[in-house]
Amino acid sequence: MALKITRSAVTLFAMLATAFLLMGCGAAPATGWASARVVDQIVYVASPTGRMMALNAADGSVKWQFPTDKSLGSLYSTPAVVEGVVYVGSFDQISHQHRLYAIDATNGTKKWEFEPGGPIISSPAVGNGLVYFGSNNKKIYALDAATGAKKWEFETQAEVWADPTVVGDTLYAPSLDHKLYVFDAITGAKKWSFDASGIIVTKPAVVDHRVYIAGLAKLYALDTQGNKQWEFQASNWIWSSPAVANNVVYFGALDGTVYAVDTQTGKLKWDQPFKAGDAVRSPIVIENNTLYFGSDDTHIYAVDAATGQKKWARSTSSRVLAAPTLANGIIYVPAHDHILYALDASNGQGKWAMDTSSGKPVTPVPGVVK
């Protein structure tokens, strides 16, 4: 029998084993990390089945889904909800039909769609009657919010993943080409750019005539003309968009460190940075002197903004890459397995949870508060 175990048989075994391994390692479908939005007691959230859902904020019951007959693919783009319209971009690995959709917020019907020719990861920003977003085709777009007609576009040197920020008539739009581009938001004329010496995947924060932007592991403070005021070196890449409150800028790094940096000096505010168990990609939300964010360590945290001390941490069913959204004392945050949590912001206790793939409630709410 031994002689029949030939080289061919061993190769066949290796081939099959490899097939299984390759299917399982690194080839997982894109999952999406869109955060939820809450407007007028309605939660707008992406489902892993590639649909936008509108849920009643009180109990998570489904109001509508878009579309009903097909999938949009993966949704990394957090919806913008403005004047009764939901704007969201798609990343469809199967059909390769990546589009920005405008959906009626009241009933989930499509108003218009725009196909940029590349996946959309960045979340749209709305202002001046225009919708701004970036695409993997390296372009930044401005569309008419009412019709979807293209007003202007700008081509960068790499994919555009970060969410743009619009302040008045100025648009701040970073690219993976290491640059922050600043435009006249109406005409698309470039005002200036800043080279961050590394990929920019975070949404720029523009507060009190300062622009805060992260390039790789550095946080930069710029004036509104693009002149660097200071820079802060973090311990790992920064994928958590900076948030500013009370002259302090907060952000997380992919090694789990959360920093509080003085906006004037660029120096650390806390005695020790807060340390989560794994990467903090989730943008930080600040309310009532408390930071709320999720981590790859499958927890949602509430941290005292003044001291950096943990107020509470709630375990969840999966890693948390999306930003928490707060409304009426409730935190709404989808975990990476797309269970949407509604938690009491004061203590982390579960109000309700919903599996957005099935549209059914999850009881009891998974996880415990520590």
Place this chain on the structure above:
Amino acid sequence: MLDFLAPVWNTFIFNPMVNVLMWIYTILNQFAIPGAFGIAIILFTILVRIITLPFYAQSQNAMKKQQALMKSKEWLEIQKKYAKDREKLAQEQMKMYQAAGVNPLGGCLPALIPWPIMIGLYQSITQAMGAQPEQLMELAKHLYAFLPQLAAAVPVNSSFLGLNLAGTPDGWGYIIPALVLATTWIQQKMMTVPQADPQAAQMNQSMQLMMPLFIGYISLSFPIGLSLYWIVFNVIGIIQQYLNSGWGTLLDGTPFAPAKATAGKGKK
């Protein structure tokens, strides 16, 4: 269940591979060489081949010994003598292997070595390319902190000879899976050890068909960068095999030869 394997895999296979690949890319990119990531994959594959050369030499020597034994008069005689008693035939063959100092599985190593390397390179390419955002995010955990220039080179430029190495084949890019299939078949055919046993010969024949088709098929759905690695790996293997054993059964005139052993054929 196998979570404990991940740190071992990352420390000894994946992390070194992705850092070496990115390091080569970074150097090429500094000189603004077009298609730098494609060239980095080619250079990296050659490097891997050089590192694994001793394993190949050892196993190819084993294969040569095995081939010589199978062409010997004694071997062919016992095939005839015990044609109807397969158990006895197996015992006699094993005795001959032992007497000649040949390990019948000694030629397996070349077939096994590419697989973990391919998995590691597949992970390296997909994460370095960042076709999915989670992959690029994970890359931060694997690049060595003492080589900050690697992170600064992200995102890699995936363009190579008009192809997107991060994408799957389309248009004239379908030539890539065809080359994967062709080079896999050639190498497979060259490495085939002639078998006197009809069952083993039949299995050889099946493998010569299945293996290239399987690899060609999966290359349709994998990033072109991985297929590029596979083509270069095969071409180097073909050259190496030729220098060691000649064309083998490649030029015997049959596409999927059973390669039944007959005295006097093949390179000595």
